[in-house]
C-alpha cells in the first residue's frame with residue numbers, strides 16, 4: 001500500500017474517532033463510545049498475543065485489571081493531593097503496571113506456547129482474582145475501589161467531569177495506542193512474533209529464541225492492556241475484582257475472535273460489535289449472554305476468520321467490480337435468515353418470560369396461547385426452508401462474482 | 413584450519429544408540445558430503461550439530477567454541493545455518509517474509525521493536541536478491557504454505573542460505589525435485605556456498621561426487637570412512653556397506 005493511502009486510513013480513523021460524538025450525542029451514545037474505546041485498546045492488545053503471537057491466553061484481564069486498580073489508586077492520590085499531575089496521564093500509569101506485571105509473569109509463562117501457556121494463563125488469572133479478594137485494603141473486596149477524576153490540574157480549563165470530555169481524552173489514547181500497536185507489527189520483534197507463531201522451531205535456527213520473542217510480545221501486550229485498564233478507571237472512576245477475573249478475560253477473547261484474529265482491524269471490529277451488543281441488547285433481554293454465546297459459536301463454525309475475514313472475503317469480487325452482483329442474492333438469503341433468527345429469538349424469549357403477554361418489536365405476543373406458538377413455529381420453519389432453498393443461488397452468484405475472467409486465465 | 417570438529421559424539425534415544433562415537437573434522441571452505449543408508453543417523457547428526465538435540469556424550473567445536481548442547485539460536489548466531497529434510501518454513505507468512513526473517517539476526521536487528529521493516533531498504537533489497545537467486549522473485553507475496561513442493565524446497569534452501577552464514581548444512585536439499593529442478597538447485601548451492609563451508613546430506617551419488625571435496629560415509633551411527641570422492645569410490649569397506657549397488661547402477 002502506498003504511503004499516502006496508508007496515511008489517509010490513519011487520518012480517517014482519527015477523524016471518525018473525534019467526530020463520532022457530533023453525530024451521536026446522547027448520554028447513552030457517549031457512554032457506549034467510552035466503552036468501545038476501552039474495548040478497542042484491550043482487544044487489540046489481546047490480539048498481540050493470540051493473533052500475532054499464537055499465545056492463547058485465558059487470563060488477559062490480569063493486566064487490564066491491575067492497570068485499572070493502580071490507576072484508581074492514582075486518582076485517589078491525586079484527590080488527596082499526595083501527588084499532583086494531570087489525569088491525562090492516568091492511562092500511562094495503567095500501562096506501566098500492566099507492563100511490570102507482564103514482565104514478571106511472562107518471564108516464566110512464555111517458555112512454551114500452546115496448551116501449557118493457556119493453562120498457566122488460566123491459573124495466574126484465577127490466582128490474581130482470588131488474591132485480590134483477600135487483600136481488601138488495596139483491592140476493596142467485592143465492592144472494589146473508587147476515585148474521582150475531577151481533581152488535579154485542569155487541562156485548558158477542562159476538569160473531565162463530563163463523559164464527553166473523557167471520551168475525547170480516550171479517543172486520543174485509543175489513536176495513539178492503535179498506532180503503536182500497528183507499528184509494533186512492522187518491527188523485527190513483531191514480525192518474528194508471527195514467525196514464532198507459525199513455526200517456533202525454525203525460528204530458533206535463524207537466530208531467535210522463541211521464548212524471548214514471545215516474551216517481548218507478551219510485555220507489549222501487557223502494556224497496552226494496562227493502558228486500557230487505565231482508560232477504564234478514568235471512565236468509570238471505580239474498579240472491582242470482576243475487571244481482572246475470568247469473565248473479563250473471556251470477553252476479550254470473544255471480541256478478538258469474533259472480529260478476526262488474522263487482521264489488524266479484526267479486534268477493533270469485534271470490540272465495536274460486542275460493546276454494542278453488550279450495551280444495547282442487555283437493555284432488551286436478560287438472555288443477551290445466550291445470544292452472544294450463539295454468535296460466538298456461529299462465528300467459530302462459519303466465519304473462522306471473524307468479521308474482518310468475512311469482509312476481506314469480498315476483496316476479489318470488489319477488485320473485479322462484481323460486488324453489485326452479490327447484493328440481490330445476499331438479500332434473498334439474508335431476509336429469510338434474519339426472519340428465522342428473529343422468530344427463534346421470539347420463541348426463546350417467550351419461553352423465558354413469566355408474563356402472559358410479551359412485547360416483541362412492538363407486537364404483543366400471548367405467550368400461553370397455542371396459536372402464537374403455532375404461528376411462530378410455522379414462520380421459523382418456512383423461513384429456514386426459504387434460506388436453505390436460496391443458498392445454492394447465493395453460491396452460484398459468489399462463484400461467478402469471483403470467477404477469473406477468461407482474459408486472465410492464461411497465467412499460472 | 414578446521415571450522416567444525418566433532419569428537420566421539422554419541423546420541424542415544426532411550427536404549428537405542430543412534431550415533432555411536434562420531435569424530436569428524438571439517439575444514440574451512442570445504443564441501444563435505446555425508447552419505448549413508450536410510451536410518452544411518454545422518455539427520456540426527458545434523459540435529460546434534462545444529463542444537464536441535466543434546467548429545468549424550470562427546471564434544472562439538474565450531475570456530476573455537478564448544479557448541480554441543482547449546483540452543484539452536486546461539487549456534488545459528490555463531491554463523492551456522494541449516495536446512496531441513498522435511499520442509500520447515502513459516503507457512504502462513506509470504507515468501508518474502510520467510511526470507512527476510514532469516515536475514516534479520518545476521519543484519520543486526522536482534523529483537524528490535526524500534527526499526528520499521530518497511531524502511532530498511534538495504535535489508536529488503538538483500539531479501540529480494542535472495543528471492544531472485546532461488547527463483548521465487550515473482551512469488552514474493554505468495555503465502556509460502558501454498559507453494560508447489562519444489563518451490564517450497566527452494567524456499568527452504570533460501571532460508572538456510574539467506575544469512576550468509578559461514579557454515580551451511582543442507583539435509584537432502586534436492587530430494588523430491590525433478591531432474592532439471594535438482595540441477596538448478598545444485599548450481600545454486602554451488603554458487604551460494606562459494607568461499608563458505610558446506611556440509612550436505614544427499615542420496616544422489618552423481619550430485620555428491622559432483623559437489624563434494626570430501627565424503628563421509630555414515631553407517632549405523634558410525635563413520636566408516638572420510639575421504640575424497642575417488643578414494644571413497646574405491647574403498648572396499650564402503651562398497652560393501654553401502655555404495656556397491658549405487659555405483660554399479662549409476
Ligand SMILES: Nc1ncnc2c1ncn2[C@@H]1O[C@H](COP(=O)(O)OP(=O)(O)OP(=O)(O)O)[C@@H](O)[C@H]1O
Pocket residue numbers: 425430448449450451452453454455456457497
Ligand atoms: N527423536 C527420535 N527418537 C527416537 N529415535 C529416533 C529419533 N530420531 C531419529 N531416530 C532414529 O534414529 C535413526 C536414524 O534416523 P535419522 O533420521 O538420523 O536417519 P537418516 O540417516 O537421516 O535417514 P534418512 O536417509 O532416511 O533421512 C532411525 O532409526 C530413527 O528411527
Ligand SMILES: [Mg+2]
Pocket residue numbers: 454455456497583
Ligand atoms: Mg535424514
